[in-house]
Amino acid sequence: RKEVEQDPGPFNVPEGATVAFNCTYSNSASQSFFWYRQDCRKEPKLLMSVYSSGNEDGRFTAQLNRASQYISLLIRDSKLSDSATYLCVVPSGPNNAGNMLTFGGGTRLMVKP
Amino acid sequence: NAGVTQTPKFQVLKTGQSMTLQCAQDMNHEYMSWYRQDPGMGLRLIHYSVGAGITDQGEVPNGYNVSRSTTEDFPLRLLSAAPSQTSVYFCASSERGVSLFAGANVLTFGAGSRLTVL
Numbered sequence: 637r638k639e640v641e642q643d644p645g646p647f648n649v650p651e652g653a654t655v656a657f658n659c660t661y662s663n664s665a666s667q668s669f670f671w672y673r674q675d676c677r678k679e680p681k682l683l684m685s686v687y688s689s690g691n692e693d694g695r696f697t698a699q700l701n702r703a704s705q706y707i708s709l710l711i712r713d714s715k716l717s718d719s720a721t722y723l724c725v726v727p728s729g730p731n732n733a734g735n736m737l738t739f740g741g742g743t744r745l746m747v748k749p
Numbered sequence: 750n751a752g753v754t755q756t757p758k759f760q761v762l763k764t765g766q767s768m769t770l771q772c773a774q775d776m777n778h779e780y781m782s783w784y785r786q787d788p789g790m791g792l793r794l795i796h797y798s799v800g801a802g803i804t805d806q807g808e809v810p811n812g813y814n815v816s817r818s819t820t821e822d823f824p825l826r827l828l829s830a831a832p833s834q835t836s837v838y839f840c841a842s843s844e845r846g847v848s849l850f851a852g853a854n855v856l857t858f859g860a861g862s863r864l865t866v867l
Contacts, residue, residue, distance in 0.1 A: 644789070668840075670855075679839055680792070681857035721789065736807055737856065741791035 639663060640726050642740035650748055653714045657743045659724030660706045669707045670725040671698055674742065680723055683708070714747045721745070751775050755859035758784045762830045762866045770825040770862050772840030779821040779843050780843045782807070782856070783815065785836040792839065798823055830866045838862045 641660045646713045661669070668687050672680040684691055686707055690699040697710040711718055725738035756771045774781065775777075782797035784807075794807030798817040812834060814826040827834060841856040 682855045736794050739792040
């Protein structure tokens with residue numbers, strides 16, 4: 637099993653729709669999780685952090701399910717500008733040291749007019 | 750405040766050539782790292798450093814060397830380039846080291862360096 641797995645998509649949704657992505661992780665010792673956003677041919681940028689059960693920031697909600705070892709990202713009222721690739725990031729490393737950040741392969745979102 | 754600066758932005762090499770990708774940050778960050786990004790593979794960690802004089806291997810270190818003589822700079826060296834090293838390379842830094850626990854720091858990325866090895 638990969639350390640961090642995401643559905644690559646693409647998710648094609650109309651403007652105003654609600655869309656959710658899941659990310660599964662294998663390191664049960666991880667306590668903090670991140671969603672990064674990456675626009676085409678650009679560097680990743682932090683979107684949200686998740687340290688406990690969840691986090692909400694405007695239209696974006698990130699939730700954590702430790703029992704099933706997944707995190708989710710919910711985007712409400714999708715905008716054209718939300719079109720991007722969303723990367724799930726989990727601390728990992730040998731012996732669960734957590735001294736590395738492992739990125740999922742990303743989920744591509746395309747919001748259409 | 751420039752953040753994380755990578756040079757060059759683009760480079761074409763022939764197989765067997767050597768080169769260095771430069772990375773500099775002006776935020777006094779302790780932690781610096783290099784990732785490569787390939788289609789369908791996500792970002793994979795090459796090497797990282799938790800402070801000046803300290804480096805360690807990531808997930809895909811073979812074919813790459815690093816050093817950290819100063820807090821600000823973390824160059825990535827390709828000693829003998831191979832076509833398999835064609836990729837987009839990102840340097841990233843954070844104020845403190847990465848941790849399993851809440852409070853792990855956010856990574857700030859450079860704009861990336863696109864390398865093609867023929």
